[in-house]
Amino acid sequence: MTYFAERLIWCLLGAAALTLSGCSGKTQDADTKIATAATADTGGSAKGDFGPPQGPEVKAILTSPPNVPPATGRHAPAKVIVELDVIEKEMPISEGVTYTFWTFGGTVPGSFIRVRQGDTVVFHLRNMPDSKMPHNIDLHGVTGPGGGAASSFTAPGHVSRFTFKALNAGLFVYHCATAPVGMHIANGMYGLILVEPPEGLPPVDREFYVMQGDFYTTGKYREKGHQPFDMEKAIDERPTYVLFNGMEGALTGDKALTAKTNETVRLYVGNGGPNLVSSFHVIGEIFDKVWYEGGTKFQENVQTTLIPSGGAMMAEFHIEVPGSYILVDHSIFRAFNKGALAILKAEGPERKDLYSGKEVDAVYLGDQAAGTNRTPITTAAAAYKAGTLTKEDQIAAGKVLFAGTCSTCHQPDGAGMEGVFPPLAKSDLLAKDPKRIASIITHGLTGPVTVNGKDYNSVMPPMAQLTDDEVANIGTYVLNSWGNPGGQISRDDAKAARAAAPANAGGEGH
Numbered sequence: 001m002t003y004f005a006e007r008l009i010w011c012l013l014g015a016a017a018l019t020l021s022g023c024s025g026k027t028q029d030a031d032t033k034i035a036t037a038a039t040a041d042t043g044g045s046a047k048g049d050f051g052p053p054q055g056p057e058v059k060a061i062l063t064s065p066p067n068v069p070p071a072t073g074r075h076a077p078a079k080v081i082v083e084l085d086v087i088e089k090e091m092p093i094s095e096g097v098t099y100t101f102w103t104f105g106g107t108v109p110g111s112f113i114r115v116r117q118g119d120t121v122v123f124h125l126r127n128m129p130d131s132k133m134p135h136n137i138d139l140h141g142v143t144g145p146g147g148g149a150a151s152s153f154t155a156p157g158h159v160s161r162f163t164f165k166a167l168n169a170g171l172f173v174y175h176c177a178t179a180p181v182g183m184h185i186a187n188g189m190y191g192l193i194l195v196e197p198p199e200g201l202p203p204v205d206r207e208f209y210v211m212q213g214d215f216y217t218t219g220k221y222r223e224k225g226h227q228p229f230d231m232e233k234a235i236d237e238r239p240t241y242v243l244f245n246g247m248e249g250a251l252t253g254d255k256a257l258t259a260k261t262n263e264t265v266r267l268y269v270g271n272g273g274p275n276l277v278s279s280f281h282v283i284g285e286i287f288d289k290v291w292y293e294g295g296t297k298f299q300e301n302v303q304t305t306l307i308p309s310g311g312a313m314m315a316e317f318h319i320e321v322p323g324s325y326i327l328v329d330h331s332i333f334r335a336f337n338k339g340a341l342a343i344l345k346a347e348g349p350e351r352k353d354l355y356s357g358k359e360v361d362a363v364y365l366g367d368q369a370a371g372t373n374r375t376p377i378t379t380a381a382a383a384y385k386a387g388t389l390t391k392e393d394q395i396a397a398g399k400v401l402f403a404g405t406c407s408t409c410h411q412p413d414g415a416g417m418e419g420v421f422p423p424l425a426k427s428d429l430l431a432k433d434p435k436r437i438a439s440i441i442t443h444g445l446t447g448p449v450t451v452n453g454k455d456y457n458s459v460m461p462p463m464a465q466l467t468d469d470e471v472a473n474i475g476t477y478v479l480n481s482w483g484n485p486g487g488q489i490s491r492d493d494a495k496a497a498r499a500a501a502p503a504n505a506g507g508e509g510h
């Protein structure tokens, strides 16, 4: 049934209070104008009342993230049964870290619900018998006080039922609203309900369900073991984690979202909060369309879109170029230091006409050449040629190179930065296998490492741009500085390390 047929039915059903003149079969133009006027007069929601449900009852298909239920495909209002379980359970929040989540449907975010505007939704909320808390649900797509909260208050081992008519189309957040509300949300009690417009949404190739949330644990970011909720951090809005889909790495590695080039992807993205606003961005893509705030209108050609806490949006983009696209909260420390990072992998043939990949990698010294005294480097190079290179030459050259390459992260005094960049000063990891430094420089290092009793699990990019000479000099400098054991790295050591397999962080030396 078309939208206009729909309107006709609605007119016949006697929504006369709005304006009957909209029903008397005039030109489309006039009709549109009147629809607009009606919207203004009524606040817009009564137009979603298409009368009583028709046809057989429908049981809503609920999906776990990142999956989205299929389109309802319905053209008339129906009675839709939703059965949602509240489950309190321990799950990983990061590698080696667990948290007691409170969930709708056993996942964070909770099950995705998809209905059509005008549907009558009969909502059953079941709280598992082994729950410790009562819970309820406030759906932002409900017209009625509390969005269902008071009617759905459910003790452990009980089930509640309430019914609402989905008057407004849009993408809506739902969440638990039991006191203390902030705590229930912080523990993962939120999800999305899509109310399709009567004509449905335009078909796309892939749909994904992603939801951001901020989490507060007593331990630090990535501190191992079971981590309880930290009320004080939550009140101060100092999250330990900011995550997509409830767990660091929920959508990376082999759990990354996948698509193919030439496909159109639609993301349904919500923000459960409880505190932060998301600056949602996909690195390397431009949203062709964004239904901002989950509403009816779309904006086009958007780079970053704001998703309020307790809000949502839909974004569509066509994929032209294959590769990995990174979903982030562009408040960027959240992405790289609190976990707000997901990956969409697109497969397909290269499109060099659209994106070349790296074309030039030439030396560009810029100001660095003028500002830095590079004499020790040239001295060392000349000494090497003459066959008179000493350890002292290497240390002097390595010192200059270290300042230009490594000190940004490891700090000029090699002290590192706690929890982020491990120290090179008195590093027990280096002492165990001093020659390994050549491999670490040329191949980089990823995965968990322990240095001087502290755990790190981050990424050092490979410094493959350095020549064998430079690697040898930096390595020798580090080994002979800050209480490290001494020793020497030769050009041949560097060459051999570059050719060998990368140093594995999980391997020996860990």
Ligand SMILES: [Cu+2]
Pocket (backbone or CB within 6 Å): 102, 134, 135, 136, 176, 177, 178, 184, 189
């Ligand atoms: Cu709750």
